Every structure is written in C-alpha cells, then in structure tokens.
Amino acid sequence: HTSRPWVAHSFLDPDTSTCSSTFCFTEDRMNNTTCHSIDFDFPGRFLPPVYILVFIIGLVANGWGLKSLLQNWKKLGNVNVFVFNLGLTDVLYLLTLPFIVVYYFMDSTWVFGDTFCKITRFCFNLNLYGSIGFLTCISVYRYLAIVHPMKVMGRLSVTHSVVISVLVWLLVSVQSLPDMFYTKTSINMTKCYDTTSDVYVEDYLKYYLGWTLTGFCIPLLITLGCYGHVIVTLCRKENIDKVLKQKSLMLLVILVVLFSVCYIPYHILKNLNLWSRVLQQRRTCLGWYDTVYIARQISRGLVSLNSALNPLVYLHGSEVAPAQLRKLFQQARQAVMRQASTPTQMSLMQM
Numbered sequence: 001h002t003s004r005p006w007v008a009h010s011f012l013d014p015d016t017s018t019c020s021s022t023f024c025f026t027e028d029r030m031n032n033t034t035c036h037s038i039d040f041d042f043p044g045r046f047l048p049p050v051y052i053l054v055f056i057i058g059l060v061a062n063g064w065g066l067k068s069l070l071q072n073w074k075k076l077g078n079v080n081v082f083v084f085n086l087g088l089t090d091v092l093y094l095l096t097l098p099f100i101v102v103y104y105f106m107d108s109t110w111v112f113g114d115t116f117c118k119i120t121r122f123c124f125n126l127n128l129y130g131s132i133g134f135l136t137c138i139s140v141y142r143y144l145a146i147v148h149p150m151k152v153m154g155r156l157s158v159t160h161s162v163v164i165s166v167l168v169w170l171l172v173s174v175q176s177l178p179d180m181f182y183t184k185t186s187i188n189m190t191k192c193y194d195t196t197s198d199v200y201v202e203d204y205l206k207y208y209l210g211w212t213l214t215g216f217c218i219p220l221l222i223t224l225g226c227y228g229h230v231i232v233t234l235c236r237k238e239n240i241d242k243v244l245k246q247k248s249l250m251l252l253v254i255l256v257v258l259f260s261v262c263y264i265p266y267h268i269l270k271n272l273n274l275w276s277r278v279l280q281q282r283r284t285c286l287g288w289y290d291t292v293y294i295a296r297q298i299s300r301g302l303v304s305l306n307s308a309l310n311p312l313v314y315l316h317g318s319e320v321a322p323a324q325l326r327k328l329f330q331q332a333r334q335a336v337m338r339q340a341s342t343p344t345q346m347s348l349m350q351m
Contacts, residue, residue, distance in 0.1 A: 043297045048104045050301035054308045055097040061311035062090045068314075079141050081161035083313055085168070086134040090307040093127030096120040097304075103192060110192035114185045117192035121184060125176035126169075129215045131306055132263060133168040135255060136219040137161075138313070142248060143226035147233050175215050178207060194300070195274065198281060205274040212267050220259060227252050254312045266303040269296040 066087045069080060099120055103110050110117055141161075144152045182196035182204055196204045231252070234245050273296040276289050 042294060043300075044104045044108065046297060047301055048101050051097045051101050051304060054304045055094055055101075058090055058094045058307040058311075061308065062087045062094070065311050065314040066091070078156050078158060078161045079138055081158060081165055082134045082137045082141070085165045086131060086138075086310055086313060089127045089130035089134070090310050092123050093304075094307055096123045109190050110185060112192075114189060117184045118180045120192070121194065122176055122180055125179060126172055127307060128263075128266075128303065129172045129175060130168065131258075131310060132216060132219050133172055134165070135258065135313070136223050137164060137168065138251070139223045139226040139255065142251065143230055146230050146244070146248060172215070175211055179211075195270075198277060201274060201277045201281065205271070205278055208274060209271060212271060216263060216267050220263075223255060223259070227255065251313070254309070258306055258309055262303045262306040262309070265295075266299040269299045272296070 066084065069084050069087070096119075099112055099116070141156070144156070182200055184193050184196065185191055186193075186197070195201070195208075230248055234248060269292065272292050276286070276292050279286065280289070
C-alpha cells in the first residue's frame with residue numbers, strides 16, 4: 001500500500017473531525033493497514049428525529065406526571081418523592097434538546113457559545129446519572145418494603161426520602177462537575193463536543209471509566225441485588241398482596257428495559273469510542289472503528305429515550321398517577337362516546 005499522511009484529528013467523533021468530505025480514510029504507517037470509511041453525516045440524519053420525538057413525548061408525559069404529583073402532594077409516599085425528582089431530571093434535560101436539534105440542523109455548527117454548550121452537556125449528565133440514582137433509590141425502598149417490612153415500618157419517613165434525594169443530586173453534581181472543565185467547544189467556537197477534544201481524550205477516558213464505575217456499575221449492581229431478592233421473596237411468600245406483586249414485577253420489567261436499552265449500551269459504547277480515539281492518537285488503526293462509531297451514535301439516541309420512558313415509573317412507582325391516568329382515560333372515552341352519539345341524535349331528529 002502507498003503510505004498516506006496520518007490524520008491527527010479523531011474520525012470517530014464528528015464534532016472533533018476536520019475532514020471536509022463525508023468519508024474519511026486514514027492509514028497506519030506502522031501496520032500499513034487502511035482504516036474503514038466513516039460516515040460523519042449519520043448523527044445529523046439519525047439524532048434530530050429521535051431528539052424531537054423524545055422532546056414531545058417526554059415533555060407531555062413528564063408534565064402530566066409532575067402535575068398529578070403536585071396536585072396530590074399531601075398523599076406523596078416515600079417512593080413518590082424519588083419519582084418526583086426523577087421527573088425533574090427529565091424536564092431539565094428535555095428543555096435543552098431544542099438547542100441540540102438546532103445544532104445538528106445547522107450542520108453541527110454551535111451558535112450558542114461555550115458556556116451554554118457546557119450547560120447543555122451538564123444537564124444531560126444530571127438527567128442520566130440522576131435517573132440512575134433515583135431508580136436505584138426506588139429499588140432499595142421496594143426491597144425494604146417487601147423483604148423487610150417489619151424492620152422499616154414507621155422508620156422511613158418522607159423527610160428521609162427528601163434528604164436522600166438531596167444527597168443524590170449532590171453526588172451526581174460532584175461526579176458531573178469535572179466534565180465541565182474539559183474543552184467542550186472547538187477553537188473557532190463552532191462545535192459543541194459531547195466528550196472533549198482529541199488533545200485531552202486519553203485523560204478523559206480515565207475520568208469516564210471511574211465515572212462509569214461509580215455512576216453506573218455500582219447502582220446497577222445494587223438494583224440487580226435488590227430486585228433479585230425481591231423476586232425470590234415474592235415467589236416464596238404466598239401471603240403477599242397480589243397487587244403489590246404485580247406492581248413490583250412491572251416495575252422490574254421497566255427497570256430491565258431502561259438499563260438494557262438506554263444505559264448499558266451507552267456506557268459500553270462510549271468507553272469503546274473513547275478508547276478507539278486514544279488508539280488513533282497512538283496511530284493504531286483497527287477495523288472495528290467504523291462499527292463502534294455508528295453504534296455509539298445509536299446509543300446516544302437510545303439513552304435519550306430514558307426521558308420518555310421514565311414516566312412509566314409513575315404508573316407503578318406512584319400511588320397517585322394510576323388513578324389520575326384512569327380518570328383521564330375515562331374522560332377521553334366519554335368525550336368520544338358523546339361525539340359518536342351526536343350524529344345519531346341529529347339524524348333521528350331529522351326523520
């Protein structure tokens with residue numbers, strides 16, 4: 001093969017690439033291996049429709065859920081405090097999505113400044129790791145209520161839930177804060193990086209591996225441990241209320257979907273993408289770069305779905321929302337029946 005000049009900019013992140021064409025070809029001089037082509041237009045085609053859909057569904061669902069909780073604030077139980085905070089993290093992230101959509105519609109050109117770029121990325125991290133944190137709290141509380149009901153009866157109050165929620169917000173903020181000190185925009189301020197520029201990518205990988213461990217892996221193990229024990233208890237004890245069993249099993253299904261679809265692929269692929277960028281900085285070219293790049297962009301869309309899927313927790317983690325939803329469906333059904341009966345009545349009057 002004829003040797004080509006090495007491209008120093010990462011072709012695995014469209015925000016950090018300076019390639020002028022849709023496809024970028026590089027070659028490792030030492031291994032004499034040609035890298036696969038990367039379609040940089042893929043995020044611009046894939047992410048905006050997903051973000052628009054998430055924004056509409058998420059804003060409506062979370063708005064309805066938060067409204068129902070606020071209207072019945074005195075009825076809030078211990079778990080509902082976590083559900084309320086879960087909704088706040090979603091709304092915080094959803095309000096930044098229009099700016100991200102504009103960014104991609106303008107061919108990945110950021111016009112809102114460096115500070116607001118960092119704010120949008122910070123809100124995303126608060127949403128992601130706040131959601132994981134509050135879902136973990138819900139899992140622990142369900143575990144205590146089902147496995148150790150006598151030990152915790154009367155000991156866990158709403159005040160405890162509020163204090164724990166504040167601690168979750170503080171912990172997530174502390175974990176996310178270092179991310180804001182990394183470079184988030186290009187020199188000409190036209191790009192808004194999801195991670196950071198290639199200059200700091202190796203250091204960022206080390207930071208994000210630790211973040212993945214503390215912000216995702218440990219909560220995941222706690223959630224799996226809690227619900228594993230809950231399932232065993234529900235199967236062994238026959239005197240547990242059937243409604244409680246059903247709600248617990250449905251909540252488990254929701255958590256499995258959230259972690260399997262939204263959280264696990266995102267963390268695996270983000271770390272792989274960062275590692276592939278580090279390898280490229282070391283002038284190592286491997287054939288799986290293009291696959292990781294595309295999969296990484298898909299995982300970014302999937303992880304945003306958590307803001308649209310989290311409201312499902314309202315249905316099974318809240319005592320208030322199911323009644324509100326049934327009332328809403330009844331009103332909608334009555335309205336449809338009235339509209340359907342009106343033409344019939346009009347035709348009878350004309351006869």
